Amino acid sequence: MRKSLLIAVSAVALLLTSCKKNESGNKSVIKMDSSETVITDHNGKIDSLTQSSSTIEVDGKKTEKTDFVYKATDGTLVKVVFKNDPKENTVAITSNKKTFTLPKTETKNGETIYKKDDMTARVKGDSLHLEQGNNVIELKRTKI
Template structure:
């Protein structure tokens, strides 16, 4: 009886020692960047919309790219990139590993229209109305 208790104690001690977690962790696992990006609007307030924005200035001319994530009514997530530079204003819509880039054609009544061939994107506020032939897709900007 005493021998079995001693053996059991030794096994438990060895198990506890061998299962001790190492603080260094697995060297083959890449650690995620824990930095947080806050996006502000033009008034300096923190924007609650999922977006990423960058501005590049070359020879006094600014190029601005703003990325948003939109959600379709069926739950599909779509990446939308607005690019504004002195030469052109475009929107690039990416879904299912396909990207459609549409140039800006007009702005009226707070609505911006991008069009190429039979595809039209109408952007007004937080919504994007996409038309291609007889297909109509409604997208809304996602919130954090």
């Protein structure tokens, strides 16, 4: 039941977040970027839970991505990627080949809240509560 609920929530969120691709200008011109990119992996202190973390620096601005594997109460595995960059902080939740990206809206009492339209993700410690309407899916960070 929870697996079908997760699939239904994922499908509805995908429909709500899909957008039209708008391309304009000359498509045959390739713009060259002269900025230098430095990629550094953080392998010094590894969390006891499965995670992958990397920092990318472009023109002195750092972008950090941290990947985790979460497990739903029905046993479904979900990939969660936290992205922190100078422009925005987001969480991307991938399940059943569908990804939902939610921007960070607030942090209070040790809980970080990400929200887009009617979908909300609440992260506190190793727990992630995904809410959409009356549907609530509880996820826990896990080892693979």
